[in-house]
Amino acid sequence: MTTRSTAVTARPSTKGRAVRTRTLLPGTDGIGTVRRSVLPGGLRVVTETLPTVRSATFGIWAGVGSRDETPVLNGATHYLEHLLFKGTERRSALDISAAVDAVGGEMNAFTSKEYTCYYARVLDTDLPLAIDVVCDMLTGSLIRQEDIDAERGVILEEIAMTEDDPGDQVHDLFTTAMLGDTPLGRPVLGTVETINALTRDQVARFYKRHYDPTRLVVAAAGNVDHAAVVRQVRRAFEDAGALHDPDAVPLAPRSGSRTLRAAGHLELLDRRTEQAHVVLGMPGLSRNDDRRWALSVLNTALGGGMSSRLFQEVREKRGLAYSVYSYTSSFADCGLFGVYAGCQPRRVPEVLKICRDELHQVAEHGLTDEEIGRAIGQLSGSTVLGLEDTGALMNRLGKSELCWGEQLSVDDLLGRIAAVTPDDVRAVARDVLGQRPSLAAIGPLKEKQSARLREALA
Numbered sequence: 001m002t003t004r005s006t007a008v009t010a011r012p013s014t015k016g017r018a019v020r021t022r023t024l025l026p027g028t029d030g031i032g033t034v035r036r037s038v039l040p041g042g043l044r045v046v047t048e049t050l051p052t053v054r055s056a057t058f059g060i061w062a063g064v065g066s067r068d069e070t071p072v073l074n075g076a077t078h079y080l081e082h083l084l085f086k087g088t089e090r091r092s093a094l095d096i097s098a099a100v101d102a103v104g105g106e107m108n109a110f111t112s113k114e115y116t117c118y119y120a121r122v123l124d125t126d127l128p129l130a131i132d133v134v135c136d137m138l139t140g141s142l143i144r145q146e147d148i149d150a151e152r153g154v155i156l157e158e159i160a161m162t163e164d165d166p167g168d169q170v171h172d173l174f175t176t177a178m179l180g181d182t183p184l185g186r187p188v189l190g191t192v193e194t195i196n197a198l199t200r201d202q203v204a205r206f207y208k209r210h211y212d213p214t215r216l217v218v219a220a221a222g223n224v225d226h227a228a229v230v231r232q233v234r235r236a237f238e239d240a241g242a243l244h245d246p247d248a249v250p251l252a253p254r255s256g257s258r259t260l261r262a263a264g265h266l267e268l269l270d271r272r273t274e275q276a277h278v279v280l281g282m283p284g285l286s287r288n289d290d291r292r293w294a295l296s297v298l299n300t301a302l303g304g305g306m307s308s309r310l311f312q313e314v315r316e317k318r319g320l321a322y323s324v325y326s327y328t329s330s331f332a333d334c335g336l337f338g339v340y341a342g343c344q345p346r347r348v349p350e351v352l353k354i355c356r357d358e359l360h361q362v363a364e365h366g367l368t369d370e371e372i373g374r375a376i377g378q379l380s381g382s383t384v385l386g387l388e389d390t391g392a393l394m395n396r397l398g399k400s401e402l403c404w405g406e407q408l409s410v411d412d413l414l415g416r417i418a419a420v421t422p423d424d425v426r427a428v429a430r431d432v433l434g435q436r437p438s439l440a441a442i443g444p445l446k447e448k449q450s451a452r453l454r455e456a457l458a
Helices: 076-083 093-101 124-140 145-163 166-179 192-197 200-210 226-239 292-303 309-316 345-365 369-385 390-403 410-418 422-433 447-455
Strands: 020-025 033-038 044-049 055-062 106-111 116-123 216-222 266-270 276-283 323-330 335-343 438-443
Touching: 033 226, 044 226, 044 390, 055 124, 055 390, 076 106, 076 116, 076 145, 076 200, 093 106, 093 124, 106 124, 116 124, 116 390, 124 216, 124 226, 145 166, 145 192, 145 200, 166 266, 166 276, 166 335, 166 438, 216 226, 216 390, 266 447, 276 345, 276 422, 292 309, 292 323, 292 335, 292 345, 292 369, 292 410, 292 422, 309 323, 309 335, 309 345, 335 345, 345 422, 345 438, 345 447, 369 410, 369 422
Parallel strands: 044 216, 266 438
Antiparallel strands: 020 033, 033 044, 055 116, 055 216, 106 116, 276 335, 276 438, 323 335
């Protein structure tokens, strides 16, 4: 007999109770109109209507990620992401994938440190099917023992695949260097040890606790009708008994992290690779910091494109690396700023010195007005071009609602970027780049070379 493990326990009926709906962004003649409805019990539904397109993307965002795991449960969020595709009382794993394949759609999911998203992109006429399938997965997963056992091997292969790509793994190593053995510092995939030790009961309890409507956001973009989406989502959750009591209090937002480690930390992984992969970085900004717009401009000018300082100095002028760039990672209560480079192992000290010199130069003297103007233009253009399909729009809707509780129009986004001044960029450069960095490195770098690497952290 199969045991069903629904996301929530039985709740009082919410049928007949009112749905609160607001228009957040009016759009023009109904095009680009963004609306939000809150169902009884706190489930939020946000849509953006674009009647001129023929596709629609539907997603459900859960406010749970790897930072919500205990050390024993490391990897449970990602494990659960896999398991929700393995079957419900209504559909087998094959039925789930075949339903979307049969209409030429695509369906997938991803897990991060702070949220998980399940989505399907289909023709507009097939949106009801996408809603039905994704809602069924989220509310009715069986979490069977046989699926736990089968998927364990898949996830272990995924961990092995990541470890075979040092250019990817070095970013996890950098996060460990900065955050240590903390929920944010541990890998999203978990480890071989934690994945092998996870049990069916542990994963099922994690599912019940975290996949609560107060932690879920439904997002849909494309040729969608808001009222129709709300009706179908409400019916799907009510039929599954998965709507909360209307008086339930949502979980408090994450705050108060004190997880950043002391500066100057080195994480070195000796690996027989052709290239060495390094990330040099320091604490950044949280996603709620008002200076994040200025940091985005700084990041773009410093290492965000072919005209950036790092690209020009490391690759174009000296030919020391094929790939070199900077990036930011922002969480609810802290952030990271990193510079990545892949180069010949013997070139590592030289590359690190150039990167460190550039960081110091920008922290002390700032960027030129020309560099800042070019970065603002590049960032503005990439922002608009990145929102040209319904999948990207759905991602913006869901993440904005889940992380910030607000929706910004494209014009609002461009306005925030354009409002950044050279003084704003110079100030955030002093605050962020002026800190002592930490370093993560993977490659044929023996421990005896660590002294030379530490010179880059002095």
